[in-house]
Every structure is written in C-alpha cells, then in structure tokens.
Amino acid sequence: MAFGESTVNDIAGGVSDFFAAFGADQQAAATGEEAQTYGEAATLAQQNEQFTAQSTAIQEAQQNRQITQAMGRTTAQVAGAGFANSGTALSLMRSNAEQGSLSQAVTAQQGLMNEASYAEQAQADTNMQTAALDTEAAEKNAATGDIIGGVLKGVAAIASVV
Amino acid sequence: MAGNISEFNAGNLKLQPSQTGEESVVRSAYRIGAFGRQQAQAYDTEGRAIGGGIAAAGQAALKYEDHREISKGANDGSQMWLGLEQQWNNTVKTADPNDPRVAQRFRDDVLEPALEDFQDGFHTERSQEWSTRYVEQMRQHFFTKTSADMSTLAGIATHDNAMRTANTLATAVYADPSSLGTAFDTFDHSLDGLAGSSPTLSAADAAKIRETFGDEAKKQMVSAAVHGAIARGGDWHSIADNPKYSPYINAPEIQQFARVEKFYQRGAEVEAKQKLLLDKQIATQNMHDAVNDSWSKNVSVDPTGHVVIGSQFLRDMVNLPVAHHDAPDAVQTAKTYIDWTESQQKPAPVSDDHGAVDGLMTTIADPSVSLDQAKLAILKADTAHPMTARTRTDMLQLAADMRSVNDPFLARDMDAAKAIVEPKYGGQNLNPGGFAKFYFDFVHNQYLPLKMKGTLPPNALDMDDPKSLISQAIAKATPTLPAAVSANGGLGAPVPVYTAPKGTRAAPAKPPTITDKADYDKLAPGAAFVDQHGKLWTKPKGEPAGPTLQAGQT
Numbered sequence: 001m002a003f004g005e006s007t008v009n010d011i012a013g014g015v016s017d018f019f020a021a022f023g024a025d026q027q028a029a030a031t032g033e034e035a036q037t038y039g040e041a042a043t044l045a046q047q048n049e050q051f052t053a054q055s056t057a058i059q060e061a062q063q064n065r066q067i068t069q070a071m072g073r074t075t076a077q078v079a080g081a082g083f084a085n086s087g088t089a090l091s092l093m094r095s096n097a098e099q100g101s102l103s104q105a106v107t108a109q110q111g112l113m114n115e116a117s118y119a120e121q122a123q124a125d126t127n128m129q130t131a132a133l134d135t136e137a138a139e140k141n142a143a144t145g146d147i148i149g150g151v152l153k154g155v156a157a158i159a160s161v162v
Numbered sequence: 163m164a165g166n167i168s169e170f171n172a173g174n175l176k177l178q179p180s181q182t183g184e185e186s187v188v189r190s191a192y193r194i195g196a197f198g199r200q201q202a203q204a205y206d207t208e209g210r211a212i213g214g215g216i217a218a219a220g221q222a223a224l225k226y227e228d229h230r231e232i233s234k235g236a237n238d239g240s241q242m243w244l245g246l247e248q249q250w251n252n253t254v255k256t257a258d259p260n261d262p263r264v265a266q267r268f269r270d271d272v273l274e275p276a277l278e279d280f281q282d283g284f285h286t287e288r289s290q291e292w293s294t295r296y297v298e299q300m301r302q303h304f305f306t307k308t309s310a311d312m313s314t315l316a317g318i319a320t321h322d323n324a325m326r327t328a329n330t331l332a333t334a335v336y337a338d339p340s341s342l343g344t345a346f347d348t349f350d351h352s353l354d355g356l357a358g359s360s361p362t363l364s365a366a367d368a369a370k371i372r373e374t375f376g377d378e379a380k381k382q383m384v385s386a387a388v389h390g391a392i393a394r395g396g397d398w399h400s401i402a403d404n405p406k407y408s409p410y411i412n413a414p415e416i417q418q419f420a421r422v423e424k425f426y427q428r429g430a431e432v433e434a435k436q437k438l439l440l441d442k443q444i445a446t447q448n449m450h451d452a453v454n455d456s457w458s459k460n461v462s463v464d465p466t467g468h469v470v471i472g473s474q475f476l477r478d479m480v481n482l483p484v485a486h487h488d489a490p491d492a493v494q495t496a497k498t499y500i501d502w503t504e505s506q507q508k509p510a511p512v513s514d515d516h517g518a519v520d521g522l523m524t525t526i527a528d529p530s531v532s533l534d535q536a537k538l539a540i541l542k543a544d545t546a547h548p549m550t551a552r553t554r555t556d557m558l559q560l561a562a563d564m565r566s567v568n569d570p571f572l573a574r575d576m577d578a579a580k581a582i583v584e585p586k587y588g589g590q591n592l593n594p595g596g597f598a599k600f601y602f603d604f605v606h607n608q609y610l611p612l613k614m615k616g617t618l619p620p621n622a623l624d625m626d627d628p629k630s631l632i633s634q635a636i637a638k639a640t641p642t643l644p645a646a647v648s649a650n651g652g653l654g655a656p657v658p659v660y661t662a663p664k665g666t667r668a669a670p671a672k673p674p675t676i677t678d679k680a681d682y683d684k685l686a687p688g689a690a691f692v693d694q695h696g697k698l699w700t701k702p703k704g705e706p707a708g709p710t711l712q713a714g715q716t
Contacts, residue, residue, distance in 0.1 A: 003227070004287030008220030012213040019209020023202035030198015037191030041184050048179035055177035062175055092169055099172035106175045113180055120183030124190035131190075131197035138204035145208030152215025156222035 019145070026138065030131065037127065044120060051113060058106060065095070224286060231289035235280070239296055242280055246273060246300075250308065259315035262361040265308035273304050309364075316363035320356045320371055327352045328379035335383050336390035339401060345383050346406075350376070377410070384410040392423045395430075442490055449482065449489035450534040453499065463551055469506045476503050495538060502541040511548045516594040518547035519557070523580075523601060526561045527573045536561035556602040563605050571623045571698075572609070575632055576601060578625060583639045593641040600639035608635060673698060 249272055257264045277297045284293040331345040353376055357368040384407045391398035398419060402411050411419075456479070460472035482496040489495075525531055525539045540557045543549070549557070584597045608631060612618040622631040673690040676682050676699075685691055685701045692698055 002287040002290045003224065003285055005221065005224065006287075008217055008224055011220060012217035014213075015216055016206075016209040016213030019212065020202075020206045023205025023209070026205060027198045027202035030194055030201065034191045034195035034198065037187055037194055041187040041191060044184040044187060048181070048184065051177045051179040055175075055179075058175050058177065062172065096168075096170035099170045102175060103172040106172075106177060109177055113177065114182075117180035117183035117186075121186035124183075124186035128190045128193045128197075131194045135197040135200045135204070138201035138208075142204035142208040142211070146211040149211030149213075149215030149218075152212075153218040156215075156218035159219075159222040159226060 023138075026134075033127075033131075037124070040120075044117075051109075054109075058102065061102075065099075224288075228286050228288040231284050231286060232292050235284060235289065235293055235296065238283070239280065239293075239300075242276055243300060246276060246304065250304070250311070254311050254315060257312075257315065259312065259319035260360055260362060262312075265312045265362075268308060269304065273301070277301065312362040313364040313367050316360045317367040317371060320360055320363060320368075321375055323356050324349075324353050324371070324375055324379060327356075328382055331379075332383045332386035335387040336393075339387040339391040339394075339396060339398075342383060342387040342401065342407065345387075346380060349379055349383070353379075381410040385415070388419050389422065392419065392426055395426075398423070441488065445486060445489040446491060449486040449492050449495060452478070452482065452486065453495065453534070463555060468510060469551060469554075471503050471506060476500065479503065498538050498542055498545070502545045505545040505548060508548065511550055514549050514553045514595055514598075515547035516591070516598070518543050519549060519553060519595065519598045522557055523576070523598065526557065527564055527576060529565070533561055533565050536565075553598065556598070556606075559606060560602050563610050566610060567605065567613070569623070572605070575623050575625055579632065579636050579639075582636050583641075585641070593639075596639055596641060600635065603639070604632065604635045 250268060253264065253268055253272075277300060281290070281293050281297055284290045328349060331349055335342045335345045353372060357363065357371050360368070363371075384401065387407075388398045388401050388411070390396075391401060401407055402416060402419065456475050460475035460478070462470045464470050479496045479499040482499075483492040486492045522540055522543050526536055528536075531539070537558060540554065540561065544554050579600065580597045583600045584591055584593045586592065609618070609622065612622070612631075619631060621627050621629075624630045625633055625636075627633055628637075673692050674681070674685075675694065676685065676691045677694045682691070682701070687701055689701050690698060691701065
C-alpha cells in the first residue's frame with residue numbers, strides 16, 4: 001500500500017466530508033426545528049381558527065340577540081301601548097348582564113390572544129436569535145477553518161520552495 | 163316600568179385572532195431553516211478549507227518524502243549494484259563454466275532477494291514506481307550479464323579443452339608425423355563435441371570457436387608434424403607439400419623449417435662430437451677411479467717411510483690399457499705408474515731434489531689441473547727425480563688440499579712467499595726445500611683447517627700485515643743466518659761470486675684501491691683492484707662487460 005496523492009486527497013476529502021456531514025447534521029437539525037416551528041405555526045393557526053369559530057359563534061349569538069331584540073322591541077312597542085310584561089325588566093337586566101359579561105370576556109380573550117401572539121412573536125424572535133448565534137458560531141468556525149487551511153497551505157508552499 | 167331600563171348592547175362582538183404570532187413563527191421557521199442551511203454551508207466551507215490545507219500540506223510532505231526516498235534509493239541502489247557485480251564476479255571466478263545453473267542460482271538466491279529488500283524501502287507511490295523501474299533495469303542488466311559471462315566462460319573453457327586436445331594431438335604428431343591425418347579428424351570430432359555439448363555456450367560463441375580455433379589448432383599440429391619429421395631426419399616436405407596440410411603453412415614458415423632442418427643437422431653433428439668427448443671423459447674418469455682404487459688397496463707407506471707396493475698394483479697397471487682401452491690416456495697413465503713402481507724398487511733417497519720438487523708446486527697449485535693429473539705429475543717427478551717418502555706423501559696431500567682451497571690469493575701469496583722463504587744469494591738458494599715444507603705446513607696445517615672450520619681470519623693472506631697468518635708463517639719459515647750458512651755447507655764453504663739476481667721476483671704490488679670511474683678507466687684490462695670496501699675485483703679484458711668479483715669475495 002503506497003502513500004500517494006490519492007491518499008492525501010482521500011484524507012483531505014475525508015476531513016472535508018466530515019465537516020460537511022456535521023454541517024448536514026446541523027442543517028437537518030435546523031430543518032427539523034423549522035418543521036417543528038411550522039407545526040407551531042399550524043397550531044397557532046388552528047387556535048386562530050378556533051378563535052374565529054368562537055368569534056363567529058359570538059357574532060351569531062349577537063345577531064340572534066339582535067333579531068330577538070328586534071322582535072322584542074316590536075313586542076314592547078305593542079306592550080307599551082298597555083301591555084305589561086313582567087319579564088321585560090329582568091330580561092333586560094339579564095341581557096345587559098350577559099352583554100356585559102360577554103363584552104368583558106371577549107375583551108379579555110382578545111387581550112390574551114394579543115398577548116399570546118406577541119409572546120409567540122417574541123419567542124419566534126428569540127428562536128431566530130438563537131439560530132443566528134449558532135450560525136455565527138458556525139461561520140466563525142468556518143473562518144478558523146479557513147485560517148487553518150491557509151496556514152497549512154502556507155507551510156506547504158514554504159516546504160515546496162525549501 | 164320597563165321602559166326606563168337602559169339596554170346594554172355589547173355590540174358586534176367578535177374575536178379578532180392575531181396573525182402576529184403565527185406570522186412570526188412562520189418567519190422564524192423560515193429563518194431557522196435558512197440559518198440551518200447557512201450553518202451547513204459554513205461547516206462545509208470550513209471542511210473544504212481545512213481539507214484543502216491538509217491536501218496542500220499532504221502534497222508537500224508527499225513530494226518531500228518522494229524526493230527523500232528516491233534520493234536515498236539512488237545511492238543505495240548504486241551501492242547494491244556494485245555489491246552484486248562484485249558478488250557475481252566472485253561467483254564466476256570459482257564457477258564451473260559448463261554448469262547451466264550457476265547464473266540461475268545467482269539470480270534466484272542473490273539477486274532477487276536483494277532487489278526485494280531494496281524495494282521494501284519505498285513507501286510512496288512515486289518512489290515505488292521509481293524503484294520498480296530501477297529494479298527492472300537491474301534485473302535486465304544482470305540477466306544479460308550473467309548469461310553473457312557464462313557463455314564467455316564456457317567459450318574459454320571450450321577453448322582451453324580444445325587447446326589441451328590440440329596440444330596432445332600436436333605432441334602425438336610430433337612423435338609420429340604420419341598420424342597427422344588422423345589427428346585432424348580426431349580434433350574436428352572433439353571440437354564439434356566440445357562446442358556442441360556445452361549448455362552455456364551461445365551459438366555465436368560456438369561458431370566462433372569452431373571457425374577460429376579449429377584453424378589455429380590444425381596449424382599447430384601441422385607445425386608439430388613438420389618439426390617432428392625434421393627432428394627425426396624424415397621428409398618434412400611431403401607434409402608441407404600435401405594439399406591437405408599446405409594451407410596451414412605459409413612461406414616464412416617454410417623458410418623457418420629449412421633453417422630448423424639445418425640446425426638439427428648441425429646439432430646432430432655437434433651432439434655426436436659431444437658424445438664422443440663425453441665418452442672419452444667418462445672413460446678417463448673410470449680409468450682414474452680404477453687406478454685410485456688399486457692404489458688404495460695395494461700401496462702404503464710403512465713406519466720407516468718406505469713405500470710398500472703390492473704386486474696386484476703392478477698387475478692392475480699393466481692391465482689398465484686393456485681394461486680401459488677407450489680412455490685416451492690409459493697407456494700413458496699405466497706407463498707412469500709402472501715406471502714409478504719400478505723406481506720405488508731403488509733405495510729411497512735421503513734428500514729431495516729441490517728443483518724437481520719446486521717445479522711441482524706450480525702444477526699442484528694450478529686449479530685447472532685435476533687431482534689425478536696432479537698425482538701423475540708428482541709420480542712422474544718422483545720417478546725422474548726420486549723424492550723422500552715424506553715429501554712425496556706431503557706433495558700428494560698438498561695436491562688434494564689445494565683442490566679444496568680454491569683461493570687465487572693463496573697462489574699469488576705463495577709466489578711472493580717463495581722469494582722470502584727461499585732467498586737466493588748469488589744464484590745460491592739459501593733455504594733449499596724450505597718453500598715446499600712451508601707450503602705444505604701453511605696450507606695443510608694452518609690455512610685449510612681454519613678455512614674448513616670457518617674461522618679463517620679475513621687478513622689471513624695479507625702479507626702487509628705482520629700479524630697475519632701468512633706473515634707469521636713466513637717469519638717462522640724464513641731461514642736464520644746460521645741455518646742458511648749451514649744449509650750451504652757451513653762456515654768456510656766457498657762463497658760464490660755475487661751476481662746480480664736475474665729477474666728477482668719482487669713481492670707483488672698490492673692492488674690499487676679504485677674509488678672513481680676515472681681511476682678505473684686508467685686500469686689495464688685484466689688488472690686487479692680493490693674497491694672502497696676492500697673487495698678485490700678484476701677488470702675484464704673486454705668491454706662493455708663489468709668488473710668481476712674475484713673468487714672468494716662476496
């Protein structure tokens with residue numbers, strides 16, 4: 001077995017491939033994290049869907065109320081002419097309470113949703129920061145590798161002259 | 163009265179879901195996703211940057227390691243190459259050139275393991291590719307080299323084997339020139355077998371050997387056959403003119419053969435003469451051996467000094483010319499001994515004829531005269547002028563001693579000593595017989611014993627040194643005045659008229675000491691001289707030969 005150019009090239013190629021493998025591994029990890037993050041985005045989208053469904057339900061309820069209210073006003077207008085409705089005050093109060101609670105709940109929910117979205121944004125930014133830092137380290141290693149490679153080539157050049 | 167109750171109407175209540183959170187969450191999801199992608203992009207960019215740096219550094223390190231391994235590999239590879247070359251060379255030196263497994267064994271057991279070890283040292287792709295090419299080059303090189311070397315060795319081995327065969331056949335045809343045709347056929351068959359059967363010899367090398375060495379060997383055989391015919395006095399022209407063999411002889415060789423033939427003819431004549439001379443020398447030596455044998459068995463000296471000669475000695479001498487008829491001097495030698503034997507029948511003389519004895523000294527001291535010849539001369543002198551037994555015995559011993567001395571200085575000094583030991587006055591010898599006694603005593607009792615022991619002083623023969631051996635011996639032998647007077651008849655004897663001595667021999671001049679070329683050039687040819695180290699030399703009589711160290715000098 002002779003030590004020749006192929007041997008040197010194989011060693012160099014092996015080192016290069018090792019680093020490439022490490023890089024591919026890092027890329028795979030990043031891709032995995034990307035996928036996971038997309039999954040989180042999907043989850044968030046699903047949550048938003050649910051929120052939208054909730055919102056739709058609320059809106060439908062409000063529409064129904066409005067319809068009901070419209071019917072009631074008519075009724076009230078009729079009753080105003082002399083009809084007593086003992087239940088109207090309580091219903092109004094109850095309706096006001098419901099509306100109030102609903103409004104508060106919706107407001108709170110909206111707040112939480114906004115808060116969560118910003119928290120998610122912050123987390124996403126943090127994740128990007130982490131990924132960027134990792135990339136910075138990798139690129140610093142690449143620079144070191146360039147230096148090492150440059151030194152080795154420089155030594156080789158000197159050796160060839162001497 | 164219900165008419166006065168106010169009605170509270172909450173109005174059109176509805177919940178207004180906020181889109182803020184959802185929209186923020188959606189935006190954050192979007193942004194988180196975007197940030198995730200941005201982070202992934204950043205990590206990806208970081209990874210690319212680091213990966214790019216690692217790649218650059220890795221490439222630089224890889225290049226450095228490539229260069230380091232290749233540089234080291236180049237050095238190690240060259241040393242490994244050198245080591246393998248040396249190992250192969252050592253293997254080849256002792257390898258059987260006809261073994262086909264030598265090269266393969268080397269490649270399997272030495273080369274491949276070394277190459278494998280070499281390649282194990284490279285770890286990068288590029289350096290491994292480089293080492294693979296390098297190893298392949300080495301493998302190719304050694305495959306070619308080992309195969310070529312083994313083929314070359316096989317070629318050399320085949321050549322050597324064929325040469326031995328050719329030499330053997332050449333020896334055979336020299337002994338029997340008529341077998342030349344058979345030798346040709348035998349050689350062709352042998353060479354085909356050697357070249358064709360070698361498992362490591364390449365086809366090209368085999369063909370080359372057949373072509374070049376075949377002719378060379380046949381040429382050698384033809385030459386041997388011709389020389390053999392010449393040596394035996396046979397007809398070498400029949401070989402040289404034969405169309406089958408004439409292509410292997412050129413014109414200069416024909417002339418050379420003719421000269422060799424003449425040389426052999428002259429050589430045969432000289433050999434015959436030398437044989438004749440040698441036969442005579444052998445016969446003469448055998449004759450002298452027979453004489454000496456008979457002498458030792460039949461001749462003795464009794465206590466009174468009288469020579470006792472057995473009758474067998476005379477019979478042996480009479481029979482000598484017959485028994486040794488091929489000795490040229492057999493008759494003369496036999497006559498000498500017979501005459502001497504007859505002379506011994508006369509009464510022994512009481513004194514010697516000093517002149518005769520003195521005349522013998524030259525012969526006795528001459529190293530070119532053999533002992534047997536010196537002995538004959540002594541006996542002839544004894545026959546003509548009888549000596550005392552003592553003198554004869556001493557002379558015979560002296561002759562034997564002088565053949566052991568071999569010192570030219572001694573002969574020269576003896577000539578000088580004679581004038582001192584036997585001075586003459588008015589032609590009258592003042593010490594007759596003194597020189598012979600002195601000669602025998604000095605050589606036999608003083609000089610030779612010390613020389614045999616190896617304790618002879620270096621100045622033994624220096625007559626200028628009064629303390630030398632010879633000077634002291636001369637001093638003892640020199641007659642005193644009373645002795646000289648007594649030897650010449652005593653007081654009152656007539657004194658001869660003094661006459662100037664003729665040609666008085668003066669003591670030989672001491673050889674000059676020569677230290678430079680100018681003095682050397684002034685010397686006469688044949689003159690003796692002494693160098694600065696005291697060694698005695700003789701200038702040659704003919705230039706440009708150099709001076710020769712005299713005998714006894716080192």
